[in-house]
Amino acid sequence: MTTEITPLNDIITARIAQQGRITFADFMATCLYEPGLGYYTSPGRKVGAEGDFYTSITVHAAFGRVIAREIAQMWRSMGTPADFTLVECGAGNGRLACDIMNYLAGREAQLYGGLRLVLVEQEPSLEAAQREMLAAHVGRLAWLSTDEFASGNFTFSGCLYSNELIDALPxxxxxxxxxxxxxxxxxxxxxxxxxxxxxxxxxxxxxYLNRVAVKLHPGQQAEVNLNAPVWLASASNALQRGFILTIDYGYPAAELYTPLRKLGTLLCYYRHQTEENPYLRLGLQDITAHVDFTTLMKCGEELGLQNNWFGEQYRFLMSAGIIEEIEDIERSAIAEEEKLRLRLALKKLILPDGGMGDTFKVLIQSKDVTTPRLLCQRRIGG
Ligand SMILES: C[S@@+](CC[C@H](N)C(=O)[O-])C[C@H]1O[C@@H](n2cnc3c(N)ncnc32)[C@H](O)[C@@H]1O
Known part of the structure; x- marks a missing residue:
């Protein structure tokens, strides 16, 4: 296999020379998270036009604003507690957190009054970017390392959310x-x-495969994300009362592990191009795999979580408030040309058939909340 040499080539080669062959999970963990050299742990923009891929967050602030609408509804479902904590895992540069906090500050004064935001990131240097992005909310912010998050000493009531976290786990x-x-x-x-x-x-x-009743066919390759249930267990242990909202691309297990997908879903991204070979430019290209949502739901049940809602991102956005966001834009005083640009941007978020609307899924789980009434449970447009 061809390689393009980076410092990680030597590190991984030495590791294999010393201990013998390594699992692909070890290889991927090094490529993504080796301190100072991994894809997510080295300097440089990863997400957005100057990076390697777009996420929903980079499309428009309305994505975060709709999530904020749902978060406010979660708070109501919990009986409008005086203190409410938001936790974002894998917050990147803090853009999504900023869109959510801005909405809550502007539209939900009572909730915002007792609100605290805890950011958990594998890459500690992102704290500086998050501080800058969230400067308007400074008194409410706290940071936790992934070890502190998983230690069992951190507990909270409120909502833990993530966007494209699980697909980045080895x-x-x-x-x-x-x-x-x-x-x-x-x-x-x-x-x-x-x-x-x-x-x-x-x-x-x-x-893992038995739990989701998957029998691979002879010759079929697949990815198994053992880190996802471990992460969910930490999240569930930390959550005293409230919700876990997970957004990512993926499928239920039966669809993810269908024999039609003979080679699995592993994919690399480099400067907005997809690449199938993970052995190129180690640490410079992203490596991801689609998420198995059935495992998150089954493990959640074993951990005492309730599965409240699972579905395509477009269904979530349509029923939780993107229509209202579009109406707000239409009513605003901005120029017609800009309105058109925004309408097209928002279309990207909800477009099915290969757009972000149906590959991306949303899962909402809860703990100790009696029959929550969520916005996404409304009929679309209702
Ligand atoms: C694909 S990026 C998504 C960033 C951002 N949420 C977005 O949608 O633009 C995944 C992020 O998760 C972080 N990450 C990876 N493992 C993590 C963990 N166990 N806990 C918290 N963050 C993690 C990575 O460092 C990276 O910033």
């Missing part, structure tokens, strides 16, 4: 053979990375 890769399930390992010979299949590094891989 995944194991497996392949079904005539001898049973095998794991994909990364080896290295003369500086060239290669893959080989071997006995699974942990029985958890098989257990």
């Amino acid at each position: 995944v194991h890769r497996v392949v079904m053979t005539s001898d049973g399930l095998r794991e994909v390992y990364v080896t290295c010979t003369d500086g060239e990375f290669a893959e080989e299949a071997g006995e699974p590094s942990t029985p958890e891989l098989e257990a």
